[in-house]
Amino acid sequence: MDLSRRRLLGRAGAGAATLGLFTAGFSTAGAWAAPRFPDDPFRLGVASGDPHDDGFVLWTRLAPDPLAVDSRGGMPERTVPVQWQVATDERFRHVVRSGTARAVPELAHSVHPEVRGLRPGTEYFYRFRAGQAISQAGRARTAASPHGRGGDRLSMAFVSCQCWYEGYYTAYRHLADAGHDLIVHLGDYLYENGVGATAGVRGMPELDAQYRRETYTLAEYRNRYALTKLDTDLQAAHAAAAWALTWDDHEVENNWAGDWAQVDGDGFPDGDPAAFRARKAGAFQAYYEHQPLRLPQKPHGARARMYRRLTFGRVMDLHVLDSRSYRDDQVGGDGTKPGFDAERRAPGRQMLGAEQEAWLLRGAARSHATWNVLANQTLIAQVDQDPDPAVLSSGLDMWDGYVDARTRLLGGLYERGVRNTVVLTGDIHRSVVADLKLDFDDPSSPVVATEFAGTSVTSGKNGSASDQVGANWLAEGVNPHLKWHNAQRGYTTLHLSHDELRAEYHVTDYVTAPGSPVSTAAAFTVAPRRPGARQV
Template identity: 50%
Template sequence: MSDPTSSSSSARSASRRQVLLAGTAGAAALGASALGTSTGWASAPRGRGPISDPFRLGVASGDPLPTGVVLWTRLAPEPLAEDGRGGMPDRPVAVQWQVAADEHFRGVVAAGTELARPEEAHSVHVEVEGLRPDTEYFYRFRVGAEISPAGRTKTAPQAGARLDRFAFAIASCQAWYHGYFSAYRHMATEDLDAVFFLGDYIYEYGITEENLWRHGASVGPAHGRETKTLAQYRLRHSLFKTDTDLQAAHAAFPWAIVFDDHEVENNWADEISENNDAPQRFLRRRARALQAYYEHMPLRRSQRPQGPDVQLYRRLTFGDLMDFYLLDTRQYRSDQVGDAHRADPNRTLLGDRQKAWLREAVAGPTARWNVLAQQVFFSQRDFVAGADTNFSNDAWDGYAVERNELRDHLAATASNPVVLTGDVHANYVADVKADFNDPGSATVATELVGTSITSGGDGQHQRPGDQVQLQENPHITFLNRQRGYVRNIVTPTEWTADFRTVDYVTRPGAPVRTRASYVIDNDRPGARPA
């Protein structure tokens, strides 16, 4: 299937390539004319001394609303400093910011100054307001004479406004040490309105010779330990964010982000750790992990953690076309159990408050397409042949009653329900059935599962055992284990999902291709090959 192009999208791509050059090579690479350094800025603020090259972790934007967006950066002239402070002094630093209608910053529409504080790792979260709906903008930061790379962002259309097209990518699971983020380099050149990241932005494991598969890369001994302290979590985020392909994708589009487990610890559930540490001890670790997570993400103040707790679930609306419900499947869940207990009606993945919020939201006024942007496999997935069963206890299969209740509620109340999923390092397409044990039952929704960016290393189409999955779960219609992302182009009449894959990640430079495309028709749940 050929990639859609138009004169308008080509013009956007041209300006975006300028942004990507800035994101990759630094602001100086474009020169004063491209960055408009002689226009718009006030005189350099007075400080206690120059901070050289503070924008080495790039820039980002996120959670677009009709009249505003979050802008992010973190000052870190030495991003891999082992103390996690990024080489910054122990004092607040004034950071200027600008938003402009053009990539040359001749038409600045908003500007201000924020303090980057040491207690938040000198990160900056600017909640810009007063922008025009459904409009492309460019932004940048300044400290003294240092100017950041430029980023591109876009506001959402007004809720209810007619929207004829929305394009976005989903991504998840980016183990830096397993390979190069080449998929992000390709994503950054797409004609997208947003990126939805579905979890596992970092991994907490120590990086050793055994798991460092990124050819030519090396790390110091400080990276060899599992992340548990605030300094270690900050250092791990910094390591991942030094990747210029990741920086380019952040600079090209606004991102909407949720975490899964590895941002804290593998397979954690509420206050229960993987290794059953004392709850208070684990909650202290969770608080440190979530603080570092917030410091490195383009999140709003409403997502700033309060100790070990954070309000992650939220709704983003794009005109009359798209409603996204970003979920939290970690903070409120019951502990994982085996198959014998999966049908316990008291088990929850969402928790009472989040479940009530979601049920009310999808039952009220909504857009044409209603999308759960979430972390773990939603559809039933039995891994063994025959009468015996083996389900993932970390996925929705381990919380079957709540999953089925949510499925039935979506089918009864929401138009065009679609579930977007990460976590499993593979591409899947699944028809969400009214009864997963009856292949002839009605299809009531669609699940699209995106593969990893790098986690698992070089991928393959399928591996031994996958045919058993497909035979035991006939509602799963596509399975592929290469690396990449899913590009989605949505109109009022159909949703096209392109599974964009690269053949290798352990070395750089892999080309991208569309491995498969599936279409969901308006008012017809389930996906068909394009």
Template identity: 50%
Template sequence: MTSMTSMADSAHPLNRRTFLVTTGLATAAGAAATLVPAPAHAAGPRPLPGDPFTLGVASGDPEPDGFVLWTRLALNPLAEDGLGGMPARTVPVSWEVSSDERFRRIERRGTAAARPQSAHSVHVELNGLRPGREYWYRFRAGTHVSPAGRTRTAPHPAAFGPALAMAFVSCSQFEHGWFTAYRRLAEEHPDLVLHLGDYQYEYKKGVYTIPGGNVRDHEGPETVTLANYRLRHSQYKSDRDLQAAHEAAPWLVVFDDHEVENNWADDIPEANSDTPSYEQFRARRAAAFQAYYENMPLRRRSVPKGPDIQIYRRVRWGRLATFHMLDTRQFRDDQGCGDGYKDCPEAVDPKRSITGDRQEAWLLDGFRRSRARWDVLGQQVFFAQRDNTDGPVKKTSMDAWDGYVASRDRITQGWLDAEVRNPVVLTGDVHAHWASDLKADYDDPGSRTVGSELVCTSITSTGDGADSDPAAHPFLRINPHLRFYNNQRGYVLTTIGKDEMKADFKTLPTVRTPGAAVSTKATFVIEDRVPGVNQTYLRPFASAKMTAQSERDLIQETIDNETQP
């Protein structure tokens, strides 16, 4: 079957060495239920001294006829060299895919090579499977068998299929709490998970701290080298709650800043960075992107080429939805006026872009070609305007789309010109739940609503946070198109049908201790052909009277949660 996923052109067609990344090729298989061992190595297979599947399994980028399967072998995930305590040799890894969870009906099986050059990671790209179906998969290395994962193919391109249960998440800072939200997400049994960035954080122990002290510690120094990034990914992937979320469903992943360094922009590092020079930062990007690919269920089109990686892409879910996964870091102009919340004339410069020209053209072309019921932008930073001051002077985030107003206007006008039926922007980054109407003119509250934005809080970043009256937040008063706010940890679970998209904002009371229960804080519905968000449920909260000082404190707390350290 021909792939229905539209591939983006290479963003920087430069002549750079391509890092060696292991890719397993699918092979036809018989129907026996026993997982066959890997074929013997030329010099004779040498048994591994322990379980190499300590980092779990994952799948991703589903298409109507297949998906990517991933694992990475590591005997000692916290080995300082980032290579997981593995021997410096290629290890054959068997894999199999079944149409039942007990592996009685094997659909495909084969072998892949886990090579030391790619930190013994394995990527298997499968095709030829049936559309709109659940599958289960597992791996074997020697006598060791991995946990089983659940995945699925996208519906047939001409079919809507049943309603899609899709969850989206972002911002999992290991030091700030337990990954209970990942576990609760897995228990929802979603069909698809979108991770919108900050999958891991770059800081060494104790740099990014929360009130009351961090819950657990990062291993190793700040991530700068390939060994550093591999070790950090290994530490995160060792968490069983995160592993459970990967095992539950296929993922679509995009990075934000912390997978490399806080608030980087194209070839420009953060101010006061440990890698201040152009050459040093590009080397750091190359290391970060290689480790990112090695640890994510991505297709071969995303194999890094030095400091460049192709991550923006389009995934179609039958006729129901098209997911336009964006990259708002690699091609952006530098943040205006030194970054932060500013009244900044650079923010409205028509030449500035957060996507770059090529990605913008790709996205606008996707709008014109789309026939989906829902066009969903999976991206990293706040899209709607958020002014934090009363009166005519605006102070907005230079790191978000507010710092690139003309870029936002062109994208919005693009979906209007293409008559996109239901544009919905999904966002991470800001460590709080938000829901908003997207406006033709944010300075005119009565202007036309032209889309919807749903923003997920963090998995752990900035710690527990606190519940509050969402309507009392001064951002909502100053910006009436902002409809909801909550500063607890969690995720968003959506149900996408032909007539509506329902979003449940899930929250946890704490991440300082593991095992907290999850609840629905609020539910919003976006109706077909009716842009904007409509609240249908809100859990009771403890209301407190807002004074002028408490409003100022809450504004500053919100900004601090997004911008520290």
């Protein structure tokens, strides 16, 4: 892999090219005499995630042959010790923490060491070693302490929906050079669909036949992650900053809900919850094996607790949500369509589930941070998708299909006096800025929170600044709480301080070929305790 053009990796070295380089502080005795790999075992890169004020979790997976059909990555059925180091400098002259993790075949030889004892709000560098192979170096910053000085500003980005065969990950190349403190991924890291005969725009007809069909088994999900993570732009973005991730639907199957698969005629027994739980178990395990997640997020079969809270000084509490695992099934057979108004408004419908909903409202009310930020999957704002005022057309997979759950969420925030909520949303492959109102049908109803929905990294291919969907959504009088719309690909950055939150929408000209430039399509600010976005 040629990662030399990356700002960070170009200085720290990459993959097998670093053998014998930067070895100060590594023991060469005992376990380091074996194993010996036929190729670089760190071909899937390195990552860090979920930063706390004293550390973060690290990740890598040993896979000298990442696309091996048996999904073992070219590794034997043996446990392999993997040494890790954390240093204050890129050349690892000042190592402050180190240890050894066990890469076991049951987890596809992935490791997730949780590093503690670091200083708050501090930049660190990390790397791994297995045998004589040394990984590329990664960068991560610990969160600022909520009890100490400093940490008055935070720079972050959020992304979603990165269909590998529909585009190149140019957005990640730009993110890798930006020096953010945090990158948030809102879901659809993986797509379960077959990649097609030539892997779409990637042009790889030599891929094994398993990649051309939908994923169902643990082995198939593992190999699809390996294929995705071989992208060097994605690797560079992982190595450049700590990530906080949650899943949406395509990590398992399009528009799944709880224990229910989408009825799509793909040959899977959609009406059998037990069969779907088995599929979810494999998908969940593969997700954990390929992401920088802490031990509490390790799945137990078809169950996993993905929702969690990360604190960044007194500036931000990040509430990472899971709006798939606990929701009721979509009404009306899913999709976007008129009608089903009574069904989608039925009392008690769940999007987050009672436990997660209570956890979120309780945590937001108790927060002492300037900003409560929700890492959310599907659009919360009400959107009538038909410009005809006589027709109400709703997206039944979004919060529009769970009206009572939305009312409880926004009403609960309002009743508790929470006026600093900003929602980050993915899923819709377009960018939207919205005021979240207590009652969307009442123009005088108060604004409770601000929603920044971000576009996809690649899903939907190139896109455009405007399209018919956007024209319908922004038609006069249809959705007056929507402030802006764009249908290009890209990512969104946030700059948070005690004075304001600034969101900038960055878009690529194209994704169906590599090397697109990036530009800023729009910027918005939100003032503390004054919900609602203002374009600047």
